[in-house]
Amino acid sequence: MITRRQNGSLYTNIQNNIATIEFGHPASNSFPSELLERLTKELNTIKNNDSVSVIILKSEGERAFCAGASFDELVAISNLEKGKQFFAGFANVINAMRTCRKLIIGRVQGKSVGGGVGLAAACDYVLATENASIKLSEFTIGIGPFVIEPAVTRKIGIAGTAELTLDATSWKNAYWAKEKGLFAKVYETQKELDDEVAILSEKLASYDPEALAEMKKVLWEGTDNWNDLLAERAEISGKLVLSDYTKKALSKFKK
Known part of the structure; x- marks a missing residue:
């Protein structure tokens, strides 16, 4: 069921020391700023909840996992x-995932674009289906995946990030x-995915x-500078989003 x-x-x-956070949006589970803010707050709240040991992050429906920012x-x-x-929205979510004391399992049932790839990369362990293709298409509109790059590179290395971005x-x-290394395991069906999660x-x-x-601390060693780094990104x-190139490219996409 997709939210309207x-x-x-x-x-x-x-339930049973497991917090399942489910997000949804009618536009392929993309994130308007308000929803990013809510997710950041939710993660920061759960961080201090002693009745939670593990977080499952998932999205609604059977198709897209996350189409990135609005x-x-x-x-x-x-x-x-x-x-x-606007771009600080995903930066705040990634930093909240990074500093959360709970391990985060990503349940990725479908495609991810842009910030959605960053969201998957910021999970501590990701299980996915065969339908979970990924793309970083930011260059096509004159910007780049600068905010999510540290999270993506941490998982797949510079060469992988270069291949995905370029x-x-x-x-x-x-x-x-x-x-x-972005996904730990891949399953044929969504039922298999849910069972394994x-x-x-x-x-x-x-x-x-x-x-x-x-x-969790060990897994994220060396990222203490990310509050400043992601703000700079x-x-x-x-x-870049204010450039003539981007404005023209966005107007084409809008049409």
């Missing part, structure tokens, strides 16, 4: 401050993403929460 709410939906269900909001950016604020019009399939999350939730929290994108 213009600003999207976000629901959290906590296209309508991107088109409407009119000055640098608004541009920085070949901006091509989809990479789920097995490519697995080979590069349930098994893994239950196993993790049965372990010592302190051990899980310490492991948001400013780069904020400048």
Whole structure:
């Protein structure tokens, strides 16, 4: 069931020490700024919830996992401050995922574009289906995946990020993403995916929460500068989105 709410939906269900966060938006599960803000707040709240050991991050429906940031909001950016604020949306979510003491399992059932790839990359462990192709198409509209790049490169390396970014019009399939390290496992069907997500999350939730929290710190070592780094990257994108090239490219896409 896909939400029809213009600003999207976000629901959290906590059971047996597992918090399942499900987001949705009628435009292929894309993220308007308000929904990004809600997800950031939710992650920061769960971070301090002692009854939660593990988080499952998933999206609604059977098709797209996440189409990235809101296209309508991107088109409407009119000055640098608004541009920085827009691109800071995913920066804030990635930093909230990074600093959350709980391990985050990504359940990726379909395609991801742009910020959606960054969202998957910021999960600690990702299970996906064969339909979970990925693409970073930012160059086609005159910007680049600057905000999400650190999260993506952390998972797939510089060479993988270069291939994904520079070949901006091509989809990479789920097995490519697995080979590069973005996905841990790939399943044929959504039922298999859901079964395995349930098994893994239950196993993790049965372990010592302190051990899980310490492991989370280890996995994210060397990222303490990301608050500043991602803010700087948001400013780069904020400048580029105001260029004539981007404005022309966006107007073509809009038509």
